[in-house]
Amino acid sequence: MFLDNKGENAGTVSIITNITEKKQLEVNTQFIIQQSKLSEVGEMLSAIVHQWKNPLVELSAVAHKMMYYDKKNKLTSDDIKIFYDNIMTQTIYMSDTIDGFRDFIRPSNMPKAFNVDTGLKEVLTLLSHSLKYSHIELDYENKSKEYCFAYGYPNEFKQVVVSIINNAKDAISSAKKSNNSLKGKIKLSLYKYTNNIELFIEDNGCGIKDEIISQLFNPFFTTKSKGDGFGLYMAKLIIENKMHGKIKITQILNGTRVSISIPISESIK
Template sequence: MADNRCTVLIVDDESGSRQLLRQILQDKYRLSFAASGIMALEAAKSVQPDLILLDIIMPEMDGYEACKKLKAIPEISDIPVIFISALTDTTEKVNAFKSGAVDYVCKPFQSDEVISRIETHLKLYNLQRHLEKQVEIEVNRRRMDEQMLIQQSKMAATGEMIGAIAHQWRQPLNSLGLIVQDVEEAFEAGEVTKDYLKQSVSQCMGLIKLMSHTVEDFQNFLKPSGRQDTFDVTEAFYEVIHLFSDMLKKNDICVRINTPETCRIYTTGYRNELKQVILNLINNSRDAINTERKKGVSVKEEGLITIDISEGDNNVVARISDNGGGIDDSIADKLFEPYVTTKGKSGTGIGLYMSKAIIENKMNGSISVSNIEGGAQFTINLPLVKPDGELQ
């Protein structure tokens, strides 16, 4: 039958004291013994006791030093130590607690007192270990949830990329089809010449090169930034608008960017991650505008997304506004929480959550949302830096 009792390590250079403690404790606990501070360190590492009873006055290494050394060893540093000593001076007790002990029992002692103090600190120690285990489990669970959210966010972004690439490829693919069809008709009519073939091949290669550049642009967009960089915030916005301009036109959405004409506005952070946030916010505005149109109330001939970028005393402020009807008050306060969405069953509820995480953790900034007349406005605050990366 397994012995599930707690283990107590008794450290005392006097055999009589060790024997007395054995008689008191052997029925309730598994016991291990050490006759010096040096032996105590080895025994603690090998036995891994649940609690240590430690004398102060011992040869070679006293109890204070032994306790300090025990607390310096990571794998046993949490084990509670109770001093048992004939020293009754307050200074000795204070030194004991300073060395890392949790309690102090004076000799001569009562059996019930020793057992009571041991039981109290074992309960506290086991509770601490249980809480640490629960925290570890919770941290691991949240880490897994975070990884899952990141993966879902990447999949959502990949879906947007594929849709945008397909839209941008449609025209060059149509042009390639027309060129091939023209070559076939010219061949049947006996009109194929060397110059004609050269011109047709050149046109095809130009279109293929354009399509290849499109793929490279989107690959670079999805690639995580390897390191922090100093970059122009306005440029990042323009790059996203350029990549997704066809998608916005297809949805009859106009994007206006208002920026200072006389200067560039720099921040430091992860450029591609910020661009993913910009895309998330633009997509959110696009979906809000399209949802508002489907309601049939105040139908808009043209959706409008307005981006205002300005420079504060020590920060960059980017406001993304739309005319998509605004955000329901019931979810406005928790919009950046995971799985909260404005899109009903069609939304994943991770885009804005990941956007907040990126802005706060990758860009050292903040993001908020509010309703404005006819729509919603997201506000991003980022650190303002000089072109060399130094804070303003």
């Protein structure tokens, strides 16, 4: 509103900002993230299959043993308690696996403080059997030896880690084709600093040529015959655009290192 020289209302000036383009960009970004997540779902389901094999074998063994004891009239109350505890242990483990998968595919609606260490352990629990099946050693260490709370989108962050570990697994598998004796290894190291948390994911796979490192975060760029080129592009969108952090890839002596830096939660400082 503005006044005339008599101090009376002479009119109103309105400023309207068109945010349609910004909103559309946000929608497109979320769509890309979800599409990339779907490409990881197959890997996650495969990991769950591997994880469920041992519990299912154990449950089958318990059922047969209970039946055998019952037929021989040897089933005591102590036996029932032991069998019950065993069954509950296996079913809780399987339920936790599904909960982890459900969290992975569910988008985080709002940014919040989350424990990075806990999130990493959940991801590694889901992927550990799949990596073991591929004869890849997995090593994780929280170097800070304390809680590491970041601020952002926990499920999307876990999606980034899954994508990077799957890339590392593929790189190791590729390297093994020319070196059968290679002992695959993926190492994760977590550090906490005053204003940020840093995660390093290293592998001893085939490495990356210097001339293509700058292209790795481009959409549709991939070095895999069956890749869609969304994984690392999605990772950059999540870490840098949504969580205001940094992600970079470097060549190391025997493989590749992915470095992720995300802001620490203000409420934890």
